[in-house]
């Protein structure tokens with residue numbers, strides 16, 4: 369194998385650690401930097417702080433190539449390219465918090481042989497502003513590349529190694545060329561463009577996917593009123609290759625660390641620039657209402673929720689991750705508790721994260737433990753194991769008989785055959 373370029377990755381969360389392990393798989397030495405000393409110590413011992421399929425194995429396989437440190441100087445010493453993968457969480461204004469990005473920018477020395485490669489999702493114009501900042505600080509030779517990340521939690525390792533496309537926004541200099549070379553072995557379609565356009569690709573892609581979800585959720589709601597079945601409708605729509613079948617699964621709304629933040633961020637970016645992005649307002653509002661629709665369904669079946677025991681199956685914002693950021697379960701459980709219900713929940717991997725964000729709910733060790741004595745069960749996250757449940761056993765353990773399938777993941781006939789009352793989203 370030809371000698372591969374050593375790189376630095378700043379931030380070892382979902383994106384940073386997967387990027388680091390992915391490049392290690394391609395043969396790169398990677399210096400991984402994080403300000404969280406505890407996380408770095410755990411990573412050095414081979415412990416993976418997040419739950420992501422295949423990541424632990426990949427990090428273990430490449431322990432010799434992955435170096436972990438809290439000192440950014442270690443990365444600057446060994447690598448020309450520093451990938452930035454720090455968090456950009458939402459603020460109260462809807463703008464993302466760029467504090468961590470700025471901290472990294474400020475830590476850069478004057479250099480004519482280093483470049484920042486921005487993987488964090490940032491507003492359009494961030495690259496231009498960082499370049500201006502470098503010039504003002506006398507670091508004008510520091511190069512800058514935008515390289516937005518499109519991996520999905522739950523299949524992040526596979527997504528890194530088999531991306532639909534790689535987007536690189538740069539000034540046509542050595543740094544852009546070097547990032548193109550880094551990704552070359554993946555043989556993915558390459559979109560090499562200017563920095564602002566690369567930044568916008570990321571925001572527009574997430575906003576479009578979120579729009580698709582809110583669209584099908586509204587179709588589902590109209591299906592409920594009119595007797596159509598949204599699964600049939602989505603199947604019929606999705607076969608049109610101008611539409612495609614993905615992101616047409618009706619449910620109880622999107623969550624996670626990216627869609628809510630990036631949709632809001634794009635709406636805010638447009639507003640800050642003097643443009644009113646009407647469509648995104650609706651996408652956000654539909655999603656908020658969708659998270660609460662289950663409450664109406666429970667009232668319909670149970671009447672008052674005061675004193676009722678409601679079991680939530682799944683808490684993570686989607687299956688195959690322990691990420692609880694902006695999960696629909698957070699809104700749902702808070703609404704249930706404020707209506708006087710007792711909430712008991714089970715998630716195969718997200719309990720530790722959930723405990724940090726949820727209060728006043730009971731946690732069960734397994735799905736049957738959660739449904740025992742419940743008046744109603746809500747499937748919140750479509751983990752595979754819930755599809756395998758023996759619904760006769762579930763029915764036998766419950767006090768009531770209502771099962772709300774918030775992700776249309778179960779077979780209604782199997783659930784009904786077990787004596788339960790099934791209700792999905794957008795299904796007659």
Ligand SMILES: NC(=O)c1ccc[n+]([C@@H]2O[C@H](COP(=O)([O-])OP(=O)(O)OC[C@H]3O[C@@H](n4cnc5c(N)ncnc54)[C@H](O)[C@@H]3O)[C@@H](O)[C@H]2O)c1
Nearest residue numbers: 379380381382383402403404454455456468471488489517
């Ligand atoms: N999670 C995803 O699925 C995903 C997908 C695509 C893009 N993104 C974007 O990638 C970025 C990172 O997201 P994430 O989910 O990996 O975040 P994360 O919260 O999991 O990880 C961020 C890491 O950065 C570290 N950090 C913060 N400030 C630092 C600093 N000054 N120096 C070094 N390390 C620092 C934190 O300790 C943490 O370990 C965000 O902008 C996000 O929008 C995320």
